[in-house]
Amino acid sequence: MxxxxxxxxxxxxxxxxxxxxxxxxxxxxxxxxxxxxxxxxxxxxxxxxxxxxxxxxxxxxxxxxxxxxxxxxxxxxxxxxxxLERAPAEDRYKSDLLFMLFFADHIPPTRLAALIDDRIAFYRDKLAQMAECRQDDAAPFGPAFVHGFGACVYQAALDYLERHRAALIDRVARAQAADAAE
Amino acid sequence: MxxxxxxxxxxxxxxxxxxxxxxxxxxxxxxxxxxxxxxxxxxxxxxxxxxxxxxxxxxxxxxxxxxxxxxxxxxxxxxxxxxLERAPAEDRYKSDLLFMLFFADHIPPTRLAALIDDRIAFYRDKLAQMAECRQDDAAPFGPAFVHGFGACVYQAALDYLERHRAALIDRVARAQAADAAE
DNA sequence: ATTTGCATATATCAAATCGATATATTATGT
DNA sequence: ACATAATATATCGATTTGATATATGCAAAT
Structure with missing residues (x-):
């Protein structure tokens, strides 16, 4: 496409x-x-x-x-x-943040917190913005379906970050402290 | 990146x-x-x-x-x-399928069903595959965090498709039938 | 028996896309 | 007073995509 x-x-x-x-x-x-x-x-x-x-x-x-x-x-x-008749290509997702978090063990905890908090704020904004634009009833179904899909996925991403943020930062901080003490 | x-x-x-x-x-x-x-x-x-x-x-x-x-x-x-020190670029997501589903009202219901079912199967495969590769306990935390994020988002996408599949197809079918009848 | 397709491996190349920059003006915020 | 964002189009080098070429072994389907 x-x-x-x-x-x-x-x-x-x-x-x-x-x-x-x-x-x-x-x-x-x-x-x-x-x-x-x-x-x-x-x-x-x-x-x-x-x-x-x-x-x-x-x-x-x-x-x-x-x-x-x-x-x-x-x-x-x-x-x-x-x-619309041709076979759809696979979805493509690219994320610098996830690449960086893959190497979280090499990132200072304060920066880790800042990175995750920024993304949490981003998702909250996005979701608030999406919640505003509700469709009128006469609208076609396709856009509503896709809109709902997007909101659902963003919400899942937000929830995950909120739920696992503290544990990641805490564990990395401990590991790095233990490493520094040798 | x-x-x-x-x-x-x-x-x-x-x-x-x-x-x-x-x-x-x-x-x-x-x-x-x-x-x-x-x-x-x-x-x-x-x-x-x-x-x-x-x-x-x-x-x-x-x-x-x-x-x-x-x-x-x-x-x-x-x-x-x-x-890892530079600011991450925004995530980029591109989906032919969502583009097509945006115009669902112009797609025959049988094809719509096939498109969604294919994607459901894809997500199920992916999640099964991801569930297999559990990490050992000594592993660094970054990869596990990112792995969990991916699984969580795929699961949300799968759930959405499963929950809303029938309603979309049904509504589009009705609308197209009404349209054909004029 | 034989063709078809997949896995291993590297490499190239045209076409598409990205990201930054140029240009010009107004409105808005600090 | 000054900087930034918004409106609007356009270009261009660098990067990326997607297809193709080359060569071989192996497994599965016909």
Whole structure:
């Protein structure tokens, strides 16, 4: 599922600029499972336009760069539906924090605490933010299902960190103290 | 955290070939939070060798390509510890399946069921596999903490799919039937 | 009996993506 | 007064992905 396809997905929810698509990847309902920076979004939109899957209207703005508003057309919507027929690739998860915590035994306990606390705060924020945006009843079921999945997984991650934080820090502190004493 | 650093991480657990590092990314204790194919691992190992962070011993094999066994040296270990001091990047999660399920309302219920069932089977396998590899008591705490985190999150994802599978499929089926009837 | 596929191993390369930077203006916070 | 964030597009080197090439042994299915 490349950036072109995820852009089609965002545009299926309504017209948007490249800048707005980026925001959807960061904050919106796509943020839990899609990604993409400007460096991939803008070329993708150019390509989609050239391939005739989206249409672009330039809107001049006072004291701002021109907006390029992209809109999905019928061929674009078909392309999106086709992408839903292919077998999904495996999920991909990458976490610097978990890599670091794997080597927790080599990290000072105070830093360990700071790292975990930051992530706890992050998950709390995320969950609070997600709790706010409840859907209206007429909404389609897909987005609600995916939203619920994201919330559920974030909650599990948060709970785990809160439940095991103290034990990890305590054990590492003891081990390091014993090691220093030799 | 680039592939060079994650390779250092794997090599900190013991010497390995590029091929074996790949397997660690796929199955081993790093698989929940690190990634990398041959196309990034082999260049990374060449680079690490050139930079003097790892050492390489070629082992000729009968009827097999030569093995290149890589081993972390002191400078390499220092580099790994230094990477633990930097601020971790945000986690990155990408899921084709969730993208597709976001548009569940456009997917036939039978396919929806197949997609979800496949993922349920995947999570069950993964969790069974993870349950097997228990650690010995003398092991460092970091790997156990990260292992527990992974298991906890996978379990939450599995539970969610099992609990909400039927409702999603049922609702989508009704909506599509109503839509077809017009 | 034979083909198909998987495991062992390294390597390369085009295409895709990332991450930082450039440009320009306004609004907001310190 | 000054710095930072937000709005908006664009580029570009560096990194990563995903597919393919090469070579062989072994096991399982046809």
């Amino acid at each position: 490349d950036v072109k396809t995820t852009c089609l997905g965002v545009l299926a929810m309504g017209e948007a600029t490249g800048y707005e698509i980026r925001k959807h990847f960061e904050d919106g309902p796509f943020s839990h499972f899609a990604e993409g920076g400007f460096g991939s979004i803008y070329p993708a939109l150019n390509r989609l336009t050239a391939d005739g899957l989206v249409e672009c209207t330039e809107q001049a703005q006072d004291k701002r760069p021109d907006k390029k508003v992209y809109r999905l057309n019928d061929r674009g919507f078909s392309a999106l539906l086709q992408s | 680039d592939v060079k650093t994650t390779c250092l991480g794997v090599l900190a657990m013991g010497e390995a070939t590029g091929y074996e590092i790949r397997k660690h990314f796929e199955d081993g204790p790093f698989s929940h939070f690190a990634e990398g194919g041959f196309g990034s691992i082999y260049p990374a190992l060449n680079r690490l060798t050139a930079d003097g962070l790892v050492e390489c011993t070629e082992q000729a094999q009968d009827k097999r390509p030569d093995k290149k066994v890589y081993r972390l040296n002191d400078r390499g270990f220092s580099a790994l510890l230094q990477s």
